[in-house]
Amino acid sequence: MYKxxxxxxPLEWNHKxxxxxxxxxxxxTVVLRLESTNYCNFECTFCTYGEMEREKGFMSDTFxxxxxxxxxxxxxxxxxxxxxxxxxxxxxxxKIASKARQFGFNQIYIHTNGYGLTPxxxxxxxxxxxxxxxISISPFREFSLTRPNKSANRFFKYIEELLKHPxxxxxxxxxxxxxxxxxxxxxxxxxxxxxxxxxxxxVNNISLHNWGNxxxxxxxxxxxxxxxxxxxxDGRISLCCLDSDGEYILGNLNENSLKDxxxxxxxxxxxxxxxxxxxxxxxxxxxxxxxxxAIWESQVT
Numbered sequence: 001m002y003k004x005x006x007x008x009x010p011l012e013w014n015h016k017x018x019x020x021x022x023x024x025x026x027x028x029t030v031v032l033r034l035e036s037t038n039y040c041n042f043e044c045t046f047c048t049y050g051e052m053e054r055e056k057g058f059m060s061d062t063f064x065x066x067x068x069x070x071x072x073x074x075x076x077x078x079x080x081x082x083x084x085x086x087x088x089x090x091x092x093x094x095k096i097a098s099k100a101r102q103f104g105f106n107q108i109y110i111h112t113n114g115y116g117l118t119p120x121x122x123x124x125x126x127x128x129x130x131x132x133x134x135i136s137i138s139p140f141r142e143f144s145l146t147r148p149n150k151s152a153n154r155f156f157k158y159i160e161e162l163l164k165h166p167x168x169x170x171x172x173x174x175x176x177x178x179x180x181x182x183x184x185x186x187x188x189x190x191x192x193x194x195x196x197x198x199x200x201x202x203v204n205n206i207s208l209h210n211w212g213n214x215x216x217x218x219x220x221x222x223x224x225x226x227x228x229x230x231x232x233x234d235g236r237i238s239l240c241c242l243d244s245d246g247e248y249i250l251g252n253l254n255e256n257s258l259k260d261x262x263x264x265x266x267x268x269x270x271x272x273x274x275x276x277x278x279x280x281x282x283x284x285x286x287x288x289x290x291x292x293x294a295i296w297e298s299q300v301t
Contacts, residue, residue, distance in 0.1 A: 022272030024226060024262050027075035033230040033241060035083035036064060036090045042113050044136075045146045046179060046208050048244045049084055059233040061092065063253075065099050067231055070258045072103035076229075079108045081130070083230060084244050087112045088121070094128025101129035111136065111175070113147070115155055119165045126171055134173045134204075135159070139182040139190035146179055156193075163197035174199075175206045209242075209288040222289045225271045229262055237261055239270075239280070242288055248280065 024030070037058045043050040068079070079100050087093050087110045097108050109132035110125070117135065125133060137143070137159065143152045162169060174194070182190070194200045224240040231237055231253065232246055239248035250270070251261030261267065274283060 022268040022270075022275065024267075024271070028077065029227055030076050031078040031080050031228040032067070032071045032076050033080040033083055033228055034064065034067060034096075035059065035085060035231060035233045036081065036087075036092065036096060037085035038083065038233050039089050040084065040086040040113075041089060041115065042086065042147055042150060044113075044177075045148070046177060048213070052084060052245050054232075054246050055234070057233050058090065059235075061096075063235060064096055067235075067253060067258065068096075068100050068103050068105070071229075072100075072105060074259055077104060077106050079105045080228070080241075081108055081110045082112075083232070083241065085233070088114075088116050093130070094124045097125070097128040097130045105129075107131055109134065114158060114162075115150060117158055117162065119162060119168050122162065122168055122172070126168075131171060132173065133171050134175050136177050136206075137174050137203075138177050138179070139186045141186055142179060142181040145181055146177070160193070160197075163194070163199055166197065166199070169199065169202065172202060174203045176203055177206050177208070179208055209286075213285060221274065221277070222283065222286070225267075225274055229258070239282065242286055243282065247282060 038052070038054070038056050039058070040049050079097075081087065081093065081097060081100075090096075093110070100108055108130050110130060111134045114135035114137065117133075122133065138146060140152050140156065143150075143155060147155075159174075162172065176190075191200060191203070194203055222240075224242075228240065229237060230239070230241055230243070235253040236246060236249050237251045237253065237258075238246045239250065250267050251264060253261070256264075270280065274280070
């Protein structure tokens, strides 16, 4: 279940977070990841959604509000309002975000494929209290290859319509999911679209990761065991944002409180072992920190 690694090289900020006790004490830096639904209208080649075996559904309003209330009372003020599902498919999103605002959440963000996102819907999200919306995007041909059975023409019509309304784009960022397929000329054409509307500064270049399903001879300690809590639509708490199928379930909010679960013996032991370089199988295979942050590096023994 665990694999020992060594030669840890911590960055100072991460070292303070990854304390030796494994107990989560400061909730002000924690992100609550709330999966209101795990239904999606895409099956992107770079995502594990198509391989997901767990049941699909929608979190009930009452349950969602209960989780938000308890999390806020614990001091959590950041909300990632999605996990494996597509936010556009959940019409309740503005209502849930508004309720989170009432409970004191001051940062509420989502990631969306943007397929069908109109200025009107974007404004509903903003009015509900969503502070950031990250739209996954790629150049035209790359989009067609990595988002099968979806019209690139239709998608870019949605994107250009959004770009034509700059006053509505204050909460929007565009994540270029870079699979390495596009040619330099295709990338140039892609970036020119954003230059045309003075929105190039809204584009982030995102590297692909392996969802904890790969092989690597290097391992990286990750802060997500300390910085986020992932609640699936049915109330179970999974390991992190890479545990798409709920392979590691650390608790169930239908049975225990959030406060009890995040500092349960199981959760504490996983954190403590991870900080010492004793990795769960999924963590040992995961290159997410290497791709995104290169937090703490260690070599396999």
